[in-house]
Amino acid sequence: xxxxxxxxxxxxxxxxxxxxxxxxxxxxxxxxxxxxxxxxxxxxxxxxxxxxxxxxxxxxxxxxxxxxxxxxxxxxxxxxxxxxxxxxxxxxxxxxxxxxxxxxxxxxxxxxxxxxxxxxxxx
Numbered sequence: 001x002x003x004x005x006x007x008x009x010x011x012x013x014x015x016x017x018x019x020x021x022x023x024x025x026x027x028x029x030x031x032x033x034x035x036x037x038x039x040x041x042x043x044x045x046x047x048x049x050x051x052x053x054x055x056x057x058x059x060x061x062x063x064x065x066x067x068x069x070x071x072x073x074x075x076x077x078x079x080x081x082x083x084x085x086x087x088x089x090x091x092x093x094x095x096x097x098x099x100x101x102x103x104x105x106x107x108x109x110x111x112x113x114x115x116x117x118x119x120x121x122x123x
Contacts, residue, residue, distance in 0.1 A: 031077070052090065057078045058078075
């Protein structure tokens with residue numbers, strides 16, 4: 001099967017609900033015009049039970065301070081932006097620091113609940 005390359009706005013993905021076995025994105029989420037909506041879209045296009053993994057630049061516990069921190073924020077304003085909230089409809093979400101100085105970052109791995117898990121949660 002030939003790969004399909006699509007250029008699209010991450011906040012309005014041109015795919016049907018439950019289209020993908022997994023969704024992965026890294027970098028720039030906090031610079032999107034609607035970062036929370038983009039994360040919701042990642043979950044929407046993932047099949048029930050699919051892994052959704054995304055990450056972005058950010059400062060974790062071991063991040064630089066002082067002039068180093070200011071320099072990184074000047075180079076990439078995304079470092080200064082707050083982390084978008086996790087979308088509704090995910091379970092088992094975990095945060096990981098994926099890079100250390102000089103390029104700190106973080107990622108989330110989450111799973112979209114299966115229909116059975118949704119039914120159990122509703123009881």
